[in-house]
Amino acid sequence: MNTSFTYKDSGVDIEAGDNLVEKIKPFAKKTIRPEVLAGIGGFGAMFEIGSKYKNPVLVSGTDGVGTKLKLAFQLNKHDTIGIDLVAMSVNDILVQGAEPLFFLDYFACGKLDVDTAASVIQGIAKGCEESGCSLVGGETAEMPGMYVAGEYDLAGFAVGVVERNKIIDGNNIMPGDVILGLESSGFHSNGYSLVRKVISQTNLDLNSEYAPNQSWGEAILAPTKLYVKPILELLQQVQINGMSHITGGGITGNLPRVFPSHLAPQISLAALPKVKLFTWLQQMANLTSQQMLETFNCGIGYTVIIPKSAVATAEALFTKFKIKTYKIGEVIYKNKLDIEYI
Numbered sequence: 431m432n433t434s435f436t437y438k439d440s441g442v443d444i445e446a447g448d449n450l451v452e453k454i455k456p457f458a459k460k461t462i463r464p465e466v467l468a469g470i471g472g473f474g475a476m477f478e479i480g481s482k483y484k485n486p487v488l489v490s491g492t493d494g495v496g497t498k499l500k501l502a503f504q505l506n507k508h509d510t511i512g513i514d515l516v517a518m519s520v521n522d523i524l525v526q527g528a529e530p531l532f533f534l535d536y537f538a539c540g541k542l543d544v545d546t547a548a549s550v551i552q553g554i555a556k557g558c559e560e561s562g563c564s565l566v567g568g569e570t571a572e573m574p575g576m577y578v579a580g581e582y583d584l585a586g587f588a589v590g591v592v593e594r595n596k597i598i599d600g601n602n603i604m605p606g607d608v609i610l611g612l613e614s615s616g617f618h619s620n621g622y623s624l625v626r627k628v629i630s631q632t633n634l635d636l637n638s639e640y641a642p643n644q645s646w647g648e649a650i651l652a653p654t655k656l657y658v659k660p661i662l663e664l665l666q667q668v669q670i671n672g673m674s675h676i677t678g679g680g681i682t683g684n685l686p687r688v689f690p691s692h693l694a695p696q697i698s699l700a701a702l703p704k705v706k707l708f709t710w711l712q713q714m715a716n717l718t719s720q721q722m723l724e725t726f727n728c729g730i731g732y733t734v735i736i737p738k739s740a741v742a743t744a745e746a747l748f749t750k751f752k753i754k755t756y757k758i759g760e761v762i763y764k765n766k767l768d769i770e771y772i
Contacts, residue, residue: 461558461565465531475566477532477589485594489528492587493518497622501651503581505636508546510653511584512553513560514619517654519588520561521675521732524661525688527598528590530563536585537570540577550584553653561658563588600688600735602671603761607735609685609695610744611758614731616707618654620678621726625650628714640706649707657732660751667747668740676727683724685733686768689761696770697759703729723771730758 467476479486495514502511512535520530535554537547547570558565577583592598617625629636629650636647657675664670672688685695699719708729712722722728736744741757748755762770 461555461563463531463562463564466564466566475532475534477564477566479531479591483591483593486591487528487594487597489523489526489590489592490588491519491522491590492585493522493619494583494585495619497626498617498619498651499582499584500626501622501647505647505651507647507651508549509553510651512550512555513557513653513656515584515586516554516557516561516563516588517656518619518677519586520557520563520590520656520658521654522677523588523590524658525598525673525675526592527596527665527670527673528592529662530561530588530590530658532564532566532589533558533561534566534587535568536587537568537582538577538584539572539582540574540579542570542572543580547582550582554586557653557656560656562662563590563658596665598670598673600672600690602669603689603693603735604671604737605693605761605763606738607671607761608738608741608757609697609759609761610734610736610741611702611730611756612657612732612734612748613655613703613754613756614676614727614729615655616649616652616705618677618727618731620680624715624725625711628711632714655731655753657753660748660753661732661734664734664744664747668736668743670734670736670740672735674733674735676731676733680725681723681728681730682720682769688735689764689768692764693761694764694768694770695759696762696772698772701756701758703754703756705729730756733758735761 465478465480467478495511495518498514499511502508515535516533519533523530535551537550555565634646637645640646640649674685674688676684681697689695708722708726734744745755
């Protein structure tokens with residue numbers, strides 16, 4: 431057989447990949463911190479911690495955005511899913527008091543669509559910029575036959591730093607501390623397999639109005655809220671004894687993770703926000719309140735556990751950042767349950 435085949439004939443377009451790199455460089459450049467010694471285009475990115483920290487501890491996290499991607503494909507909306515990707519990792523490492531330093535992404539597809547990929551990565555860069563961390567690199571993998579046409583997958587990796595003596599590990603949580611909940615922007619990036627099932631079963635028109643100037647599709651696809659800048663500022667003002675990022679497993683699964691074994695959160699169900707998205711989902715899926723709490727953030731995307739004396743300062747700071755807060759509970763001595771609802 432004398433027939434010859436090129437890599438492009440097999441479905442991999444190297445030129446498209448090169449074009450994407452050139453297209454995303456301006457987005458990435460806007461995120462670069464002074465500590466970055468080498469960025470997009472090299473084999474590895476270099477980052478200098480510098481003299482700001484006396485005893486630095488690196489904190490790392492990785493995540494994806496799950497089946498929320500399916501809705502992005504369905505709505506052909508790719509400009510905010512990258513924000514989700516960044517938020518899921520930087521909000522996680524923030525829990526231990528870490529300042530996010532840099533981020534890398536992994537974008538995989540069957541056939542590279544440069545415009546779609548650039549839109550996704552522009553969202554990643556926006557999330558990095560809003561978090562004060564640098565987008566220092568990533569990987570674009572074009573793998574024919576691995577993915578359905580028009581679809582892709584994402585993963586993200588964040589690295590942050592915290593002074594060793596300022597690590598927040600929950601050991602300073604005390605009975606009587608207040609649990610302050612920070613509003614979410616919606617489902618964030620969890621529970622979308624169930625959300626999509628409900629959309630399908632109820633034939634919800636995603637283009638219909640959810641709120642003035644917002645469709646149901648836009649509300650359901652709203653990007654995960656980034657809490658980095660307000661939390662880093664709050665750390666300079668008050669004592670924070672513990673924090674939680676409310677992701678998969680909901681309030682029930684995430685809040686107790688930061689508590690010492692002899693203490694537990696006592697949560698007032700009446701104090702949780704009433705959000706149309708969650709009320710709709712609970713009714714359509716016929717879920718109990720316990721099932722909702724075990725699966726979704728229920729309007730609370732992040733919690734800070736602080737002394738009562740710090741609440742007024744914290745509320746004022748979050749108001750400055752236009753983030754609604756809710757005093758959802760307090761810390762009690764543990765009886766039998768990991769979390770007590772009242």
